[in-house]
Amino acid sequence: DGGITQSPKYLFRKEGQNVTLSCEQNLNHDAMYWYRQDPGQGLRLIYYSQIVNDFQKGDIAEGYSVSREKKESFPLTVTSAQKNPTAFYLCASSPSGVREEIDTQYFGPGTRLTVL
Amino acid sequence: GEDVEQSLFLSVREGDSSVINCTYTDSSSTYLYWYKQEPGAGLQLLTYIFSNMDMKQDQRLTVLLNKKDKHLSLRIADTQTGDSAIYFCAESIGGNTPLVFGKGTRLSVIA
Numbered sequence: 001d002g003g004i005t006q007s008p009k010y011l012f013r014k015e016g017q018n019v020t021l022s023c024e025q026n027l028n029h030d031a032m033y034w035y036r037q038d039p040g041q042g043l044r045l046i047y048y049s050q051i052v053n054d055f056q057k058g059d060i061a062e063g064y065s066v067s068r069e070k071k072e073s074f075p076l077t078v079t080s081a082q083k084n085p086t087a088f089y090l091c092a093s094s095p096s097g098v099r100e101e102i103d104t105q106y107f108g109p110g111t112r113l114t115v116l
Numbered sequence: 117g118e119d120v121e122q123s124l125f126l127s128v129r130e131g132d133s134s135v136i137n138c139t140y141t142d143s144s145s146t147y148l149y150w151y152k153q154e155p156g157a158g159l160q161l162l163t164y165i166f167s168n169m170d171m172k173q174d175q176r177l178t179v180l181l182n183k184k185d186k187h188l189s190l191r192i193a194d195t196q197t198g199d200s201a202i203y204f205c206a207e208s209i210g211g212n213t214p215l216v217f218g219k220g221t222r223l224s225v226i227a
Contacts, residue, residue: 004158006158033214040124040219041219042204042217042218042219042220043159043204043217045214048214058214090158090159092159103146103147103208103213103215104147104149104161104164105149105159105161105206105215106161107151107158107159107160107161108158109157109158110156110157110158112156
């Protein structure tokens with residue numbers, strides 16, 4: 001089955017701890033994205049990567065870090081510097097090379113992070 | 117700049133049609149998208165329309181695009197309780213750039 005997986009589904013962390021959220025895709029997509037969703041706020045872009053070993057900051061990158069060492073993986077680390085990390089985190093990917101599909105993003109099921 | 121606006125709530129009776137509206141500001145948008153999000157889940161792509169089209173129909177879904185007014189709508193015919201969800205409008209200017217999302221419209225279907 002092709003798709004995007006995120007793990008874990010629920011994550012609890014104590015204040016002051018770093019935590020890494022996993023995102024894997026087997027769709028052979030070049031681009032991957034991380035969004036944060038808070039109630040009533042829609043989606044806000046944290047980081048995105050258009051190619052392996054390269055990534056760009058989104059609108060709310062402070063307190064987060066990413067890596068893109070493999071095409072299929074784009075882990076997000078929520079650091080202790082993130083002031084209010086409790087949120088729903090969504091990973092997405094998009095293909096390249098096929099005109100109609102260029103920007104279409106496909107989403108994983110999300111990880112709900114709660115800071116205790 | 118890019119901005120996508122949607123009304124936050126819509127309530128309809130089962131069997132009626134739902135119309136969810138969206139306005140965008142970037143005139144260079146190439147694709148416009150509708151996504152559906154059920155509680156606790158990721159976003160599911162419903163449909164998209166290329167900016168040189170006026171209308172696209174897919175079973176119960178009809179997308180209308182008024183490029184002059186930068187207005188996009190999603191009509192759901194014969195709305196069912198399973199259509200209750202948050203619907204996001206998104207625009208893209210192309211080239212694998214990130215989509216810009218609206219805040220989402222919460223559709224409630226009353227039986």
